Amino acid sequence: MEPLVRTAELCVVRTRRPDGLRIEGVVDAQGHQHLRAALKAVEQVDGDIQLDLSRLEFLDLGGLRLLMAFARSRAAGSQVELVGLAPHLREVISLVGWDETPGLRLGGGHGN
């Protein structure tokens, strides 16, 4: 399938079963607008969303905030699961207090 985003640093692919996105590469200040656009493409999807971060090379604080805001924006009862979350990002999420974000589920990590 054609990726939703393809730049030199970032590729975002729409995934099915489970519905969601696979985010690959680098999200820094230049990547925010692309990530925002990709998240918009799945905002109408009913039910749970899975965001596969296992091929992410770098995600900055602003990018992480976009994921949190997306989880919070979902209808009550539907969850956003982050899979392949790197341990240091999990640490940042709890440091900020984002681990209590409604609708957010932190899935298994991968070593880094």
Added chain:
Amino acid sequence: MATDSGTSGAGFVHHASLYDSDEAFLAMALPFAEEGLEAGEPVLAATTPANIELLRDALGARAHGLDTAETAYFGRRPVERVSSFLRYVNRREVPGRRTRIIAEPLWAGRSARQIAEWKRMESGLNVLLADADLWMICPYDTRTVPEDVAAAARATHPGHVAGAEILPCAAYVDPDAYAAADAPLPPPPPGADRLDGPATPAAVRAFVRGSAAAAGLAGTRLAMAEIVVNEALACLFDHGATGARVCAWEQPGIVAWDLSATGPATSVPAAWAGFAPPGERAGPFDGLWLIRSLCESVEIRTVDARLRLRLRYSGKNDAERI
């Protein structure tokens, strides 16, 4: 003690209390806590275990209503201390009622750098907590604190407790003026590694991975260093930098990164920027808060109108992180 520092809704009230005996500590702390508890106000004693015990014994059964925190663990560094205060106020505040905190900073055993940072934070609290309906008294034990720390208490608190009275501190210095006295940074050491070529975010991150790995960092600690320096670079660009000079070096226990903007700053972060944790909405200093939270120290200077950030990050020998 005349505990009427102003009625509820007066905003932040910040007093020092220099005491030289258990009796003198209690003469301040007991009426302060008693009157708060009687008025149904949240009262926190963040002080030494010995002082918590003194205060509990003096309060008797009323001590059941007292919140306590062993001060050494209620924010290890200034940025964590500020978060601890804000979290307490957020979780405990009662609408229409003021919150009271006894907040005794710990000075014994701190390095000169840490003492300077804590003095600076005591001053910064006047700005950072300005909107909180909070009365904070900071006890300083003159039996143990050095004279310069006691003197700083009078410069960083608008008032102090003197026996049964609260008097203004004649030596009080406006927080921004206090921070303006930050010492200039020494230049990076001659052997520092320098990033060659344009400091694009990708190039700076690669440089940071290289210097972190050379310093023996790996895994989460290395990845975190990359996040931190990336945010520091973004901070320079947010304030008008057109590029940056970046260098790295090691000191025992520390990996240091220095980022110096090329091009004049269009604005300069306030001295207290990045001490309050990120809120519901994105804020301009969320990244700076993350940097402050993950580094041992962060120094921000403006040299010839150019912004400079120096980050000191715990190295591989930090046994707390092994």
